[in-house]
Amino acid sequence: MTEIRTPRLLLRRWTDDDLAALAEINSDPQVMRWIGDGSVLDLDETAGDIERWEEEWDDEGFGIFAVELLASGELIGCAGLSVPGSPPEVQHEVEISWRLGAQFWGQGYASEAAHAVLEFALQDRGLERVVAVNRISNEESENVLRKLDMVLDRETKDPEHGFALNIHSIDLTQYEA
Template identity: 35%
Template sequence: MSAYIISTDRLGLRNWKESDIDPFIDMNKDEAVMEFFPRILTDEESKSLVSIFLNHFEDHGFTYYAVEKLNDQEFIGFIGLKYQTFESDFTPCVDIGWRIKRAAWNFGYATEGAKACLEYGFKALDLKEILAFTPCSNEKSQNVMKKIGMSKVATFEHSRMLAYDHLKDCVVYKKMLTNESNYLDR
């Protein structure tokens, strides 16, 4: 059994391990999964991302966590929190993000894991606000953002996507900790 940092009824979120790399590489080669990114990733780019996530965890105590289903320990992607520093009016900030393999879509995993990450960010990490961003055309991710209680606050041109007309126009959603004593009641 893995050491989960966050768990839900169906999911375990944990730090990355060697056995996650091959399924992560496969997931990042799926054009449907990578629809709202500039392109699919090479094996080396996927491995580099895992290193970035591990280093982020070492530096900050949180990251985009590897996610597995509790019933069979199958790796299904990542969900978590990460500092973002790309050039914008609202960075640096902590954002919440997810990427789930296609076979695990439409089961509510992103929503379930993201809700737990928000709670963890506010309760355990003492964050006061968490942002999320996605291209304007990514309605599925925006629906998750709404389901977890985030509100749309702005649109912007993503400084790292300016070369991609279909990806540069993005939305920002935000959730703020407004009443620490009743976060779970909202």
């Protein structure tokens, strides 16, 4: 079982006990406003996400981790790697992403989890490059991307929803510098 421990977090595979907590996070419009079309997800949609993420672990050797607080064992969100289906410019790349419950924002957890995922991608899994896709107006995610030393590759539009997007990247050489 793949696990990553940071000073405050445990990144691990999903269990049945995680569904209700992630569904609660996914039902918050404030959390979901930057994801997809901004719609909240219900319990069944959240279960579908977890199932897809677990399948990606089996198929790719990486995926989206459940993120919990080491001190309490509380699930606070997710972070990890996936092969994005959109936008077309990154369909064959590996994308890093994260999503935390709003009560856990502003405490450095997203950066801590993302740093661990990036190290996992480039050092443990031997990937040569990782991308991140985010909406241009999402300043919180832009701050995390700066902390990861990811550089802006290009701007594009979400082909389904029309949102302006930034595509950032980092390769192994940049990471090791």
